[in-house]
Structures are given as structure tokens and as C-alpha cells.
Amino acid sequence: MSLSTQVLDAAKERGIMIATAESCTGGMVAAALTDIPGSSAVFERGFVTYTNQAKIDMLGVSPATLDAHGAVSEEVAREMAAGALSHAPVNLTVSITGIAGPGGSEFKPEGRVCFGIADANGVNSETVEYGALGREAVRASAKDHALALLLERLQTR
Template sequence: MTVAELLDRAKAQGVMIATAESCTGGMVAAALTDIPGSSAVVERGFVTYTNTAKQQMLGVQAETLDAHGAVSEQVAREMAEGALRNSGAQLTVSITGIAGPGGSEFKPEGRVCFGLAADGVPTRTKTVEFGALGREKVRMAARDHALEMLSQGLFTLAQK
């Protein structure tokens, strides 16, 4: 599904979308808002690059960050749910990862965790290992994966 088709489907379903992004720095929101008329669907985007921003803007718990680190499905879940709670959206996607360069033995470059939250639907999380593709390619791959998750979320909401 193209971004324009995603926006058309969301509009037809009456669904507003919000994003909560860390390593992509707003690339998902930018991809959505590149399309004319997207204001009918895109409610807002949170760029929460630091742990403090994740806590202040999305309500991510310090305990979660301490226990699992920012790049974790637990934090991705709290980011997506915080975006849902702190916006007028019915569908949110979150992204937190290590775009590179660098990483560690435990959290390698290219690891990205995603969350998808929607009204009345259990939150989904997923980790994708894109590998050490380089910063730009990891970020673009994460953006594209998040857009695909939004498409899946719209399908789920339509089945509800």
C-alpha cells in the first residue's frame, strides 16, 4: 500500500494517526505529511530522541528505561501507548532503535523496536534486525516498516 493509499484508507475509516519516533527523527511523520490532504489524518508526531523526552512527552517510565534500555520492545510499547494517550489519534506507531554507526554486543547497529497501539486493540510490538546497513539505510528501512505497520493497524481496526 502506498502512503497515499494508507492516508485514503485512514480517512475513509475516520482514523487519525500519530507517530512517536526516536531513531527516525520524524521521518514517518514527514512521509505521511508529504502527501497533500494529510492533515485530515495525521494528528501529530512526537520526536522523542532522548530518554527525558520519552518520559516527558509520552509517559515512558524511568523503571522501564532502566530495566530494558531505550531500544526495547517494552519502551516501544510505552511510546506507542503514550502517543495514543497524549493525542487525539486512534492509531499510533512508535520507533526506537540504533541506526548507527555503532551499537554493542547486546544491542547491535540496525536493531529497531516498533510499537503499534490503537483504540480497543491490544498493543503490538516487534523488533527488526536490519543489520549494519549504515545510518541512512537503517532509518529509511525503519520508516518503511513503520508505514507498513500503520497499514496493518488500519486493517485491524476495520475488522474490529
């Protein structure tokens, strides 16, 4: 059974509605969930906020947070997840912001991806360093990690 199917089944069992807030994955998590027939029972919407302005406009991410920490940070990932929770009639959100590559810097290397997950119990975040695996591999890995975070949160409810 695919990770997406497991997430949808767990959400259905618990009556949980989900939204995503994605940057570097450009909607891949939303696509993975909506590839499954019947996903509309638990998947409400996906926000693709690729630019900083989109993060501000669509999710309410603070310009001060972006200025202080940059888009690729746990602080922004947390605000993205919390923003999706407050801008959609859902119970659970996941966010992704990162540097899929090519490129990066000494301080924000290629393959760094920050995740946020939010529900009524609060917002958590984490960073995964995938390294310079290439854009496609980093994005696919980030999508799978976000799905795993959703499943983990659903299984602890």
C-alpha cells in the same frame, strides 16, 4: 501508489486519526505522511523523542522501563506507542526506537529497531534486525516498516 498514500487513504476511509512517536527516525514517518497534500485530515501530530528524557516527558515512558530494558526495547516501543495514544486525540499510533548506527553493542547491535503500534484494541510490538546497513538505510527501512505496520493495522479494522 506510495505506502504513505495508502496509509492516508485507508485512514480516511475509516475515519482514523494517526500520531507517530519516533526516536531513531527523527520524524521521518511524520514527514512521509505530511508530504502528501490533505494529510491533515488524518495525521494529527508526531512526537520526536530522541532522548530518554523526551520519552519520559512527552510520552510518559516509565524511567523504570528505560532502566530495566534500555531505550531500544520492545517494552519502551510499547510505552511510546501507548503514550502517543494517550497524549493525542488519535485512534492509532506507531512508535520507533532503535540503533541506526554507527555503533551498537553485543547486546544492542547496530540496525536493531523496535516498533510499537497502538489503538483501542491494544498495543503490539516487534523488533527488526536490519544489520549494519548504514544509518541512512536503517532509518529509511524503519520508516517504511512503520508505514507498513500502520497500513496493516488499518486494513484489519
